Amino acid sequence: MTPRMYEVVARRDDLPDTVTLTLAPVDEQCPTPAIGQFNMLWAFGIGEAPISLAGFENGHLIHTIRRVGAVTNSLAASTTGDQIGVRGPYGTGWDLTRAAGRDVLVVAGGLGLAPVRPIITELFANRSSYGRAVLLVGARTPDALLYRDELEQWRGRLDIEVEVTVDSATPSWRGDVGVVTRLVERAPIDPENTTAFVCGPEVMMRFAAVSVVDRGVPAAEVMLSLERNMHCAIGHCGHCQLGPEFICKDGPVVPWPRVKPLLRVAER
Amino acid sequence: MKSISDLLGEHPFFEGLPPEALELISGCGTNVHFDADATIISEDEPADVFYVLRSGRVALEVATPRRGPLVIETVGPGEILGVSWLLPPYRWTFDGRATISTSAVALDAACLRQKCDQDPVLGYEMYKRFAALVRDRLQATRLQLVDFYGNNAS
Ligand SMILES: Cc1cc2nc3c(=O)[nH]c(=O)nc-3n(C[C@H](O)[C@H](O)[C@H](O)COP(=O)(O)OP(=O)(O)OC[C@H]3O[C@@H](n4cnc5c(N)ncnc54)[C@H](O)[C@@H]3O)c2cc1C
Ligand code: FES
Numbered sequence: 001m002t003p004r005m006y007e008v009v010a011r012r013d014d015l016p017d018t019v020t021l022t023l024a025p026v027d028e029q030c031p032t033p034a035i036g037q038f039n040m041l042w043a044f045g046i047g048e049a050p051i052s053l054a055g056f057e058n059g060h061l062i063h064t065i066r067r068v069g070a071v072t073n074s075l076a077a078s079t080t081g082d083q084i085g086v087r088g089p090y091g092t093g094w095d096l097t098r099a100a101g102r103d104v105l106v107v108a109g110g111l112g113l114a115p116v117r118p119i120i121t122e123l124f125a126n127r128s129s130y131g132r133a134v135l136l137v138g139a140r141t142p143d144a145l146l147y148r149d150e151l152e153q154w155r156g157r158l159d160i161e162v163e164v165t166v167d168s169a170t171p172s173w174r175g176d177v178g179v180v181t182r183l184v185e186r187a188p189i190d191p192e193n194t195t196a197f198v199c200g201p202e203v204m205m206r207f208a209a210v211s212v213v214d215r216g217v218p219a220a221e222v223m224l225s226l227e228r229n230m231h232c233a234i235g236h237c238g239h240c241q242l243g244p245e246f247i248c249k250d251g252p253v254v255p256w257p258r259v260k261p262l263l264r265v266a267e268r
Numbered sequence: 269m270k271s272i273s274d275l276l277g278e279h280p281f282f283e284g285l286p287p288e289a290l291e292l293i294s295g296c297g298t299n300v301h302f303d304a305d306a307t308i309i310s311e312d313e314p315a316d317v318f319y320v321l322r323s324g325r326v327a328l329e330v331a332t333p334r335r336g337p338l339v340i341e342t343v344g345p346g347e348i349l350g351v352s353w354l355l356p357p358y359r360w361t362f363d364g365r366a367t368i369s370t371s372a373v374a375l376d377a378a379c380l381r382q383k384c385d386q387d388p389v390l391g392y393e394m395y396k397r398f399a400a401l402v403r404d405r406l407q408a409t410r411l412q413l414v415d416f417y418g419n420n421a422s
Contacts, residue, residue, distance in 0.1 A: 110417030140417050167412045169339045171329065174367050177342045179411045182404075186346050204416045 001234070003042045003085030004028055006061065008078045014064065014146055018111065019076045020054065023061040023084060030086055032056065034093030035118035036225060036253045039063070040233050042085030043074035050230045050248070051075070052115035053089065061086065064114035064146070090233045092253045094119050094223060099195035103131040105187055105217065107208045109138040109180055109200025113146045115225050115252075116199045120154060131194075133160040134187045138180030138204065141166050142173045161188055180204065181211040191216030198256075199225045206263055209256045222256035272297040275373050279320050280346045281397060289390050296379035302366040309350065309364035316358065317374050318350035324370025328362040341405075342367065351405075353377035354398055 006023035013019050030039065038052045041063065049071040055062030067076045078084060096119065104123060108116045116135075123133045135154065139145045145164065155162040163183045165176035176183065180200075196212045198205050205224045213219050228240040228247040235249040243262040245251060272294035276282045282290060300319070302308055308319065308326060319326075325344045329337040340362070343349050349372070352360050358377065384391030 112417075138417055140415065144417070165342075167416070170335070171327065171337050171339060171365070171367075173339060174325075175342075176325070176344070177327065177339045179408045179416055181411065182408055186344070201417060203411075203414055207411060207416075 001087065001232075003040070003048075003087045004030055006084050006086045008080050008082045008084065009060065011079055015066075015144060017076075018064060018066045018146065020062060020064045021075070021078060021084075022057075023063065023086065025059065026083065029059055030061075030088055033061075033089035035096065035122055036093035036115060037089035037091050038115075038233075038252060039086050039088030040090070040230070041065075041071075041075055042087070043071050044083075044085065046074045047071045048085075048087070049075065050090075050227075050233060052225070052252070054114040054117045055121065056118070064111065064117075066111050087233065090248055092249075092251055094197050094225075094253055096122055098221070100129050101131065102221075103189045103194040104133045105184075105189050105194050105196040105212065106133075106135045107138075107180060107184065107196065107198045107200075107212065108135070109204040109208070110140070110144070111146060112198075112200030112204070112225070113137060116197055117147065117150075119197055120160070123160065124157075127159050132189055134189055135160060135162045136180055136183040136187060137162070137164045138183075138200070139164070139166050140168075142169050142175075163187070179207075181207050184208065184211040184215055187215070189215075189217075192218065195221045195223070197223050197225075202226070202263060209260070213256070219257045219260075220255055223253050224256055224259065225252045226254060226259065227252065272299065272373055275299075275322065276320060279322070279373075281320060281348055281401070285393070289393070292383055292387070292390065293375065293380065293394075296376045296383065297373045298376075300372050300374045302370045302372075304366055304368050304370075306366045306370075307363065308366060308370075309360045309362070311360055311363050313360050314358055315350060315352035315360050316377050318348060318353050318377060319372040319374055321345055321347050321349055322371045322373065324372075325367045326364050326370060327367050328364055330362055337363070341408075348401060351398060351402055353381075354395070 005026040009024045010022035038050045040048045041051045042048045051063045054064045065076045067073045194217045231237045231239040233248045235246045240247040273290045327339045328341045
């Protein structure tokens with residue numbers, strides 16, 4: 001439960017409200033995370049927030065943070081040399097073992113690209129273990145696209161299909177315009193032999209999961225990463241409860257059929 | 269070279285239609301090609317044709333006085349460009365521009381409407397398919413209004 005100290009060794013401003021921090025352990029490091037897990041990041045004197053791992057490289061934690069309130073504002077204001085407390089890693093990860101030999105469909109909306117970034121890294125590291133790889137990304141506008149440089153790099157590769165769509169754009173945008181669910185309809189996958197990983201705001205995930213299942217992907221092969229308010233992150237306090245699920249330990253990654261009936265209830 | 273009927277038969281929109289129906293519809297079709305940036309349809313012009321897209325991408329745009337043209341939707345391979353030909357006043361409501369080199373089968377609307385009138389079974393089938401298309405587009409447009417990717421959708 002006691003946070004370990006990490007130092008910001010790199011900072012990148014992704015979007016006006018979003019930064020990516022690379023954190024190196026000051027002394028003792030947290031256990032190696034599984035992809036899809038999250039850490040509790042502690043802004044001193046302010047509080048903690050659950051933040052997904054957007055990467056783990058050479059013992060360094062990579063976190064992409066969007067400013068929405070006190071804690072995320074403080075974390076996102078950190079600069080090189082600043083220290084941050086880290087607890088974790090927590091929660092269930094993206095289970096890539098179930099996708100072995102199958103087509104992999106990743107659907108990400110907005111900031112949801114951060115938690116699925118390690119899936120893309122894993123696909124590239126062990127490309128022959130998987131079938132076709134398809135990444136579908138949705139954002140409000142071209143300016144709101146996260147990791148634009150990386151998306152362009154991935155798009156240039158021949159072993160992954162990357163499609164990006166935005167809600168509206170000016171004619172200088174040569175890509176797709178429309179909601180991300182429309183890309184699902186024409187994704188080049190063999191649906192029955194596909195495992196899908198979906199991440200983004202909850203409404204987007206709900207509709208994306210439905211369109212993935214409509215496309216013929218078995219519902220049990222559709223995984224979502226949920227967000228709920230958290231406090232302890234270890235299954236004690238009940239802050240993150242969604243029906244019978246404690247999202248901090250039974251999630252954040254959950255199979256669609258398990259949470260489908262629960263997702264239309266507003267969080268209190 | 270593939271016939272129009274073959275091309276339509278390969279397109280998801282016409283999936284499952286019997287060969288005779290495809291043959292009948294293909295009588296209204298021609299192969300067309302547009303270079304990048306070519307204008308395909310223009311707002312308020314007669315909607316006397318629709319396009320069965322085979323490759324490329326078309327941006328539907330609306331001109332705004334201050335911000336210039338805005339792209340509100342794109343359609344691509346396996347999709348249909350144009351539903352305004354279905355009902356009076358048969359006028360396009362948006363501009364449509366090829367963003368990249370685009371190939372399609374253009375179906376003459378008056379010709380197809382006439383065939384649908386003469387063969388109500390075919391007509392009903394076509395209108396059912398277009399109704400599903402319009403429903404899907406309406407749903408997509410509603411989702412675009414929600415700010416699907418922002419804080420409002422969390
Ligand atoms: C498992 C998990 C993983 C997460 N991963 C990331 C991540 O990788 N990057 C990241 O930036 N955030 C992530 N979040 C969200 C992040 O934890 C919250 O944004 C943060 O806790 C807000 O704390 P705050 O003190 O800054 O804002 P608060 O003061 O708690 O909230 C300020 C405002 O933001 C709204 N808000 C709170 N949480 C969210 C949310 N999740 N989404 C949208 N609006 C919210 C509140 O309703 C309030 O209006 C994750 C959350 C969970 C549960
Ligand atoms: S955050 Fe305390 S139980 Fe999940």
